[in-house]
Amino acid sequence: MAEGGLRILHLPIDLGGHARALAASQRRLGHRAVSASLERSPYGFDGDLCSGRPFGDPWRLPAREAGRWRLFWRSLVAADVIHCHFGRTLGSVRAFPLREPGRAGPMEALTLGYARLLWLRDLRLWRRLGKRVAMTFYGDDIRPVALALQRNPWTHLAEPALRAALEPRDAAKAALAATLAQHGVVLFATNPDLLAALPPGATFLPYGHVDPSAHAPRPPAEDGTLRLLHLPTDQAAKGTALFAAAVAALREAGAPVELTILERLPNATALAAIAAHDVLLDQLRVGWFGAVAVEAMAMGKPVVAYLNPLDEALLPGAYRAALPVLRADPADIGAVLGRLVALPRAALDEIGARGRAFVQAWHHPDAVARQVLQAYGPGGAPR
Numbered sequence: 269m270a271e272g273g274l275r276i277l278h279l280p281i282d283l284g285g286h287a288r289a290l291a292a293s294q295r296r297l298g299h300r301a302v303s304a305s306l307e308r309s310p311y312g313f314d315g316d317l318c319s320g321r322p323f324g325d326p327w328r329l330p331a332r333e334a335g336r337w338r339l340f341w342r343s344l345v346a347a348d349v350i351h352c353h354f355g356r357t358l359g360s361v362r363a364f365p366l367r368e369p370g371r372a373g374p375m376e377a378l379t380l381g382y383a384r385l386l387w388l389r390d391l392r393l394w395r396r397l398g399k400r401v402a403m404t405f406y407g408d409d410i411r412p413v414a415l416a417l418q419r420n421p422w423t424h425l426a427e428p429a430l431r432a433a434l435e436p437r438d439a440a441k442a443a444l445a446a447t448l449a450q451h452g453v454v455l456f457a458t459n460p461d462l463l464a465a466l467p468p469g470a471t472f473l474p475y476g477h478v479d480p481s482a483h484a485p486r487p488p489a490e491d492g493t494l495r496l497l498h499l500p501t502d503q504a505a506k507g508t509a510l511f512a513a514a515v516a517a518l519r520e521a522g523a524p525v526e527l528t529i530l531e532r533l534p535n536a537t538a539l540a541a542i543a544a545h546d547v548l549l550d551q552l553r554v555g556w557f558g559a560v561a562v563e564a565m566a567m568g569k570p571v572v573a574y575l576n577p578l579d580e581a582l583l584p585g586a587y588r589a590a591l592p593v594l595r596a597d598p599a600d601i602g603a604v605l606g607r608l609v610a611l612p613r614a615a616l617d618e619i620g621a622r623g624r625a626f627v628q629a630w631h632h633p634d635a636v637a638r639q640v641l642q643a644y645g646p647g648g649a650p651r
Contacts, residue, residue, distance in 0.1 A: 273299035277347040285313035289477040293637030355409035359386035364440040402454040424505035424553035461579040476636025485568035497545035507552030565623030592622040
């Protein structure tokens with residue numbers, strides 16, 4: 269181990285700020301951690317180092333590939349631990365080395381050949397050189413369609429378009445999981461259902477991107493109208509139409525409720541929207557709450573989501589017992605929202621307070637970083 273703690277390199281992508289936050293906490297705990305991204309995040313999370321350029325920039329792909337090889341050299345000479353995210357290593361020119369639907373011609377053949385040449389070769393070299401390697405999965409980066417259909421009666425992967433797009437990746441996901449296990453990679457999953465798809469030894473990792481102290485509690489407005497917010501990244505995956513139909517039925521019955529639907533916002537804009545509403549409607553299909561739900565709970569906002577009981581059973585018992593999320597599914601969302609509208613404001617405040625305490629106890633960035641450092645093995649224990 270290098271003097272001054274472990275040298276930790278997070279890469280190659282950070283869509284939701286998870287890698288950047290983890291690296292920052294690891295630095296606070298005495299290690300030299302850096303997060304690096306090959307692409308720009310659409311939500312404003314680019315990591316400590318970013319090679320990404322905007323879409324349409326003629327130098328976007330050359331800059332990305334130059335960044336890939338710079339980071340590869342850095343991983344060889346200036347890192348003790350390489351922590352990968354979203355199922356990708358530096359060798360992931362594509363998430364999986366598969367032909368992309370609708371693409372053909374010499375450029376596609378060249379890109380596919382390059383992707384197949386590099387896929388997981390960096391991982392094998394890192395391990396031969398004695399580097400510690402970790403990987404965090406976040407959802408459909410490793411979730412097999414077949415397993416989701418078996419375990420989740422409401423899964424978003426039953427949607428025809430999503431199923432057609434992702435089902436061809438099932439075999440590659442199984443190969444990735446097997447290769448990671450073969451090479452002793454430390455595995456984390458932020459969604460509990462992923463543990464059923466990963467090798468034994470993978471552990472559940474709470475989202476650790478939100479410091480509750482940076483988000484003051486925002487109590488509901490006192491004008492009698494319940495303001496609901498939904499922030500889907502993909503409407504089919506999140507069950508947006510189901511939320512909208514339930515709220516429309518309540519409004520038709522005279523309930524004082526409003527629903528705002530905003531898509532793919534930069535994080536700062538999303539946080540402002542959460543602060544201006546009373547309740548966050550997360551999702552009704554995936555089976556677990558998303559990172560935005562943690563941001564809402566940190567502000568003291570109640571969160572409604574579908575939590576698959578089979579997945580909850582894979583969680584640590586104390587975590588499961590403390591969960592403050594208001595459970596709903598496509599069959600009962602109307603009734604759940606109806607009860608929520610009827611609650612007095614004091615009850616909403618109490619639910620929100622429990623959510624904020626839950627984030628403080630289980631999702632604080634430094635607590636998550638300690639769990640990760642411990643899992644790295646010798647030399648990773650926090651100082």
